[in-house]
Amino acid sequence: MTTVYEPWNETRGAEIIAEHANQEGATLVILHALQDAFGYVPEAAIPMVAKALNLSRAEVHGVFTFYHDFRHKPAGRHVLKLCRAEACQAAGGDALVARAETKLGVSLGSTTPDERVTLEPIYCLGLCATAPSAMLDGRLIGRLDQKRLDALVAEAQR
Amino acid sequence: MSMRVYVSRDAGAVAVGADEVAQALERAAATRGVAIEIVRTGSRGMYWLEPLVEVATPQGRIAFGPVAEADVPSLLDALANNTPHLLRLGATDEIPG
Numbered sequence: 705m706t707t708v709y710e711p712w713n714e715t716r717g718a719e720i721i722a723e724h725a726n727q728e729g730a731t732l733v734i735l736h737a738l739q740d741a742f743g744y745v746p747e748a749a750i751p752m753v754a755k756a757l758n759l760s761r762a763e764v765h766g767v768f769t770f771y772h773d774f775r776h777k778p779a780g781r782h783v784l785k786l787c788r789a790e791a792c793q794a795a796g797g798d799a800l801v802a803r804a805e806t807k808l809g810v811s812l813g814s815t816t817p818d819e820r821v822t823l824e825p826i827y828c829l830g831l832c833a834t835a836p837s838a839m840l841d842g843r844l845i846g847r848l849d850q851k852r853l854d855a856l857v858a859e860a861q862r
Numbered sequence: 863m864s865m866r867v868y869v870s871r872d873a874g875a876v877a878v879g880a881d882e883v884a885q886a887l888e889r890a891a892a893t894r895g896v897a898i899e900i901v902r903t904g905s906r907g908m909y910w911l912e913p914l915v916e917v918a919t920p921q922g923r924i925a926f927g928p929v930a931e932a933d934v935p936s937l938l939d940a941l942a943n944n945t946p947h948l949l950r951l952g953a954t955d956e957i958p959g
């Protein structure tokens with residue numbers, strides 16, 4: 705699932721904001737639309753959203769930072785999320801996280817220097833019964849073990 | 863008469879390989895010349911048994927699980943010859959969920 709995003713552009717950003725500004729609960733809708741277009745929510749867009757919705761910057765910033773799915777900068781081409789919540793920890797998830805970090809050469813929460821893979825923590829995918837769990841570009845994977853993890857990492861690096 | 867089997871297609875089942883199992887069933891049945899009807903259904907919420915393969919019989923559905931792709935040939939053997947199988951769980955309705 706490689707998506708091509710447009711580079712940040714103020715005019716385009718303003719268009720996107722204007723398109724959704726009259727909706728109920730427009731803040732989240734606009735943040736999603738910005739991220740869908742640019743792959744992240746550019747910092748310059750925050751005051752623009754605030755102005756369009758007659759909110760303070762702090763309010764928009766608060767919403768933006770509350771939801772961890774909103775990005776401050778573009779992700780790598782693939783996003784691999786490893787579950788760090790209780791059931792997955794109990795099922796050996798920590799060792800798999802360490803293995804993924806070693807294989808990719810980055811720590812959780814960062815992107816490889818070649819910008820291919822972003823490795824992120826996630827807190828419960830609802831797959832506790834088949835823990836440890838992961839998600840690669842929106843695809844769920846349960847009963848993760850070393851072999852399946854290695855396959856996922858290899859797939860993400862392609 | 864074609865054999866009817868049920869394989870869940872919900873996210874929790876697909877996450878542990880239900881799609882691969884359904885495809886393997888399709889392929890293996892074709893190789894053997896067995897008529898098979900695979901119904902992609904909702905899961906029964908027993909995720910620890912997924913991929914769960916349920917086979918329709920006159921006595922109701924018989925469950926096997928968790929089934930891996932590699933288990934498919936032996937599973938079809940057991941069904942064809944009516945012999946025991948390690949993954950056989952009995953009547954689905956009687957599994958304590």
Ligand code: FES
Binds near residue numbers: 788789790791829
């Ligand atoms: S704790 Fe990992 S899926 Fe629930």
